[in-house]
Amino acid sequence: MNDFDFYKSESIADAVEKISNHTDSRFIAGGTNLIDLLKYNLLRVSSLVDVNSIKNQSVTEKDGLVLLNAFATNAETAYHPIIEQRYPLLSKAILAGASAQIRNMATNGGNLLQRTRCYYFYDANTPCNKREPGSGCSAINGYNRNLAILGTSEHCIAIFPSDMCVALSALNATVCVTGSEGERRIPFSAFHRLPDDTPELDNNLLPNELITSIELPAKGFEKNYSYLKLRDRNSYAFALVSVATAMELENDTIKEIRIALGGVASKPWRVQEAEDFLQEKAPTRENFSLAAEIILQDAKGFEFNTFKIELAKRAIIRNCLMALNPSSQLPGAQPSA
Template sequence: MNRFSYARPGSVADALREVSSSPAAKIIAGGTNLVDLMKYNVERPTHLVDVSRLPGLKAIEETQEGGLRIGALVSNTSAAYDERVKERYPLLSSAILAGATAQLRNAATTGGNLLQRTRCYYFYDAAVPCNKREPGTGCPAKDGVNRIHAILGTSEKCIATHPSDMAVALAALEAVVRVAGPNGERSIPMAEFHRLPGDTPEKDTNLGADEIILAVELPEARFTKNYTYLKLRDRLSYAFALVSVAAALEMDGDKVAEARIALGGVAHKPWRVPEAEKMLRGKAPDREVFEAVAERILQGAQGYGENDFKIELARRSVIRALSQAAAGTPQSQTDKRIQ
């Protein structure tokens, strides 16, 4: 771990000044990801800006539009167990509880969860090349150990996946990320917050280097009954997703009126295909329709050898998740056996 200076600003304005003071400055709150990366010499900040005590960012509040605003410093535990979240956005609560351990959820924050970095083995090993860690050095995962890697939205430069469960649910719920920078505040829709690798895999998000996350805002509640967060992994607990699916349906009698589907563990960002969601509108929720939707979502999927199995796993996961959502029987995050 390299030497660094440390600041604990008392306001958002002070935090922005600290972040802008050095190109190698990094924000720290819970530290559940950044500290590990610093220990491995993957991240080498020269200045740490501790935002954990900034006022006003630890609240969950109603919005004027009838939704909820979850502050950037709200812990994952607090978000998952908040009665308003559980009642109005159960998909989000379920996704959060599917991730990490209780101890990590107590420390991890809303903003930090969105900004966590890939768990690619090569990214974490400073002794090997990695375009995400050092642009232009190569992507050994393409021809190497790639069982956990992406099958959608990849590029020649990177096949890493985004590890968050929370972000997958937020993408399905069409949340908005509120951020602050030198020029004031702005909103970034979840669909645009994370990036595909393209030619710049070192850039995980569209958050500016001189910006900080203030909150995540959820729209007016929908999908409170017919939803599920299905997570497939190598062991039942405390593992990152090989494939996960956030599925949410709004029913009109025995037909689907509206649908939202987002996948995790398969791409550099939560993966949504709005055209596939539209295929469900006005349809009775049956397996044939679900199979067609899964095929559309996975159109263009490509494996790299060890992760070829993910394509079929993702197809089956979409079908199973839509079946659970349609039946109103969400996957339990306590009894993790697939229903």
């Protein structure tokens, strides 16, 4: 870890000003991923700007919308009564991530900004286009079991590891940011990037911009929802495949459905064509199976992760069936037929 200056900020404006006045500077809140990057010498900074003091209420309601404070912890958010009652899908997804200790430190804004856990990204002795553009991608012909099957490029097959963001994608959240050029709102679908030929860019934040809040629409799909995370072990493991399903039913017909996948791409993955296909149809295993085929139609496996294509299809079907009866998500329960 290199030497750096450390500054504390008491306001958003002060934080943006401080980071704008220093090159190679980063914001820090919980630091659960940033500190790892510094310790492994994958990131070198001249200064850190601490934003932990910029903290109001973790969750607020405004004009029917709900705002998540970007500086609140994942734990504060997941257990907040408004989130548990109106957005249980989000609460369940957050609690599926990391460990209790990490959720007590990690912040909502930091969750959106965490970097891939690709083995080769963390190994500074191997080529990695995400770490060093133009050096090559070791994962494509390496051990790629946990890496992407959708949205890949010849330059990168890394995945985005967040659970929280899969639910935020299904809920059509909006990311609110402030920078030296002012404030702006970014639709969640446009926040993270696919690798294409610039895999080093994880998201569409501008230089010196700070995430201040995450806006949730009024509709929380609290009656029919499910989050399923398939991983190698039940505690503290990143997803091989995860699925967030948010559904609205009327007279045994799907009026609206959102299906977002995690663990399969460099951003939460949604396919509008599949959601449109299910609209006004019966919520049956057959229809969910057809939707799964649409979602995975462009999937491409590599030597060790081809199994994830079929795994993702089965996960989609299972999770959609679980969403018909959220109580089926209790331990030992079986999804409806």
